[in-house]
Amino acid sequence: MDERDWALPEQAPASPPVPPPVPPPVPPTAAEPGAAPTAPQRAVGSDATDRPPDLWVFHRPLSLADILDGAFAVIVARPRTVIGLAALFVLPVGLLVAVIDLGALGGDTLSVLFDPDTYDPDGPAASTGTGVTGSISAATLQSLLVTAIAAPLSRIMEAWYLRRDLGAVAAIGAVGIGWLWLAVAFAVTRVVLMVGSLLLVLPGLAAMALFCVTAPVIAVERCGPLAGLARSARLVQRRFLPVLWICLMVALVSGLLSSLLPLLPVAVVELVGLPGREIVVAVATIATSLIALPFVSAAAALT
Numbered sequence: 001m002d003e004r005d006w007a008l009p010e011q012a013p014a015s016p017p018v019p020p021p022v023p024p025p026v027p028p029t030a031a032e033p034g035a036a037p038t039a040p041q042r043a044v045g046s047d048a049t050d051r052p053p054d055l056w057v058f059h060r061p062l063s064l065a066d067i068l069d070g071a072f073a074v075i076v077a078r079p080r081t082v083i084g085l086a087a088l089f090v091l092p093v094g095l096l097v098a099v100i101d102l103g104a105l106g107g108d109t110l111s112v113l114f115d116p117d118t119y120d121p122d123g124p125a126a127s128t129g130t131g132v133t134g135s136i137s138a139a140t141l142q143s144l145l146v147t148a149i150a151a152p153l154s155r156i157m158e159a160w161y162l163r164r165d166l167g168a169v170a171a172i173g174a175v176g177i178g179w180l181w182l183a184v185a186f187a188v189t190r191v192v193l194m195v196g197s198l199l200l201v202l203p204g205l206a207a208m209a210l211f212c213v214t215a216p217v218i219a220v221e222r223c224g225p226l227a228g229l230a231r232s233a234r235l236v237q238r239r240f241l242p243v244l245w246i247c248l249m250v251a252l253v254s255g256l257l258s259s260l261l262p263l264l265p266v267a268v269v270e271l272v273g274l275p276g277r278e279i280v281v282a283v284a285t286i287a288t289s290l291i292a293l294p295f296v297s298a299a300a301a302l303t
Contacts, residue, residue, distance in 0.1 A: 053073075068249070068253065070302045071298040071302060074298040074301075075291070081156065085153060085171065086289070088168060088172070094286035140190060146215075146296050146297050147215045150219075150297035150298075152174070153171070154216035156171045157301055159171075178219050181225040185226075189207070189214065189229070209247050210237070210240075211232050212232070213232045214229055214232040250295075250299045253295070257291060262284035262285055262288055265284045266284060
């Protein structure tokens, strides 16, 4: 029985507690004359532009469809950040390669750039093979760019998982000493791939799969080059064949993007009859790399 239902003769029943009075609402104060209007307050992350993208968290290994879809979703989530990050690496390298190749094929590079009519594809330099494509493997150059983009992109995606946003320049700085470890790991990987490719190709494909997540591992886990290579191999060994299949399919999709996207501007130049077809090809190739290389880098980070 409740103690409020009985009492001693000399004691009155206890009364229930009275809630405190609610203060009346305070009317908004009028702004002072000449004062600038204040912006409405909003919680941090309440707007879509203030909130980092939502990345999927799977409690199972990602399939090929998950990684392909997720790689494109990373680009779509922050196109300015991701494409801007790729541009910081692709534009200087692409312009340098284009300038040297045009100079090797057509003589004076500056005159070719500003006056496409001076381009001579049958010039004496064209037969010497002095272009960048004749001395540096395109696959090696593309792999170098993917490594350079994958490291800061992994830091950006890590920040998204932690409900923070990170810009392209800040992500590059966040890699820190990892850039040196990435250079060493890249050199070791290329040597292993070259040796493996000479041994009936299959060891080279195995090495490609085992070391495909080295850049994200070094950037996120902040480990050295050999530790990053060993960590990547241990992670991939758990599901080697699916990762090998994913690497091949991502390379196929990237190759299709790089081959098909430049066809439209080149076709327009051919139909209209404009000069400077090689310059248009170079510009279209650089623009395509701004999509294809971040796609490969995001796929590596998701793998």
